[in-house]
Amino acid sequence: MEIPYTISTRPDTGLWNAKIGIWLFLASEVMLFGGLFSAYIFLRIDSAPGMWPHGLLNVPVGTMNTAILIMSSVTVVLAWASLKMRRYRAYWWYMLVTILCGVIFLTVKLVYEWPQKFEHFGAYIKPEALGKYEKYLGNERRAEKGMEPRIEITGHLHSQNSKEYEVALDPVNAEPDNPVMDRPHFFPLPVTDKIATIEKEDVQRATMFLPTHNAYFASYFTITGLHGMHVLGGVLVFIYMWLPVSKRLYQRNPEHLANRVEVSGLFWHFVDLIWIFVFPLFYLL
């Protein structure tokens, strides 16, 4: 059976069917991400002083990924416009660039950004033991300046035994009184070679930067993970439309392919739109 109204408009709605379909789907997506964002807001405003980390993510890499996603949004809309102008060759190239942008975005996330977190270690110090680690935390100075206390020591886990952790410190903990460390850096500073020994009995909780580490990483991995799955979904759809099978559809009915590209493009722009909020919320603020 022929699917009706793939290119012609349905008289009562004034639209071809897939367009309404995609917008209803995007409406449900808004609710899905809306729930996660409201969870983010709730967790963040409810977090105890010092519990919400700042400046942990790699800003240049995040900015690059944002730019890649924006460029792919431009190329997908140009791909669609090329089909409308019946220039298949141009469409094919724009689509290829879009697919590559999506693949680069995902690769950066999965090969670089996430694994780096899995190798990073953080230990929350018990409130009563904070004074003992003052030289790594610099809380006296922070209290004077009215800043949130530091309650966590982070870095690379060198070794551990039943009694203690040995941590190669992050610069923040290596020079906690240096005013440069008060604000996040654009270029992330590498882990220092200064080693701190932290006794396990002084530690409230210590894990790698996994979703279990704190509310920040729980929401970071959930939201960027779900967003990443959307990018993957978009890339798979685009690959299908880029393959020769779609060229046959183009030869038969170019407007049908253009409409398919338009609705999948709408999905792609939505994914871009979500990232526009994810990027500042997790990387910058």
Add this chain to the structure above:
Amino acid sequence: MNNPPDVTQDPKEYEEYAHGVHQHVMRYVMVGITLLVFTGITVALSYVDFGARKANIAVAMLVATLKAGLVAAIFMHLAAEKRLIYRILIFTGFFVLGLFWLILLAWYDYPIFR
């Protein structure tokens, strides 16, 4: 954007239509560049101290909303769409605001921690 003239079209009519699409292309590229510039601005502003972190968050969300508005209006063609789609979005807006409003309810629900 308008639907094209019927598939079995008169070539002249189609020529005019394709010309219209062509004019849009430039606009898409300009919007893309604007979005990239705004991304740079967002990053730069996050290193400016506005006095309180809340102020920084407000500024960043304002810029993000502007960017999202551009994507929705131009790339997603919402600047000129059919009425039914606006209706769907009004419903969505209502419910998603309700979702965010629930945070307030939860906030006043258990004052143990504050």
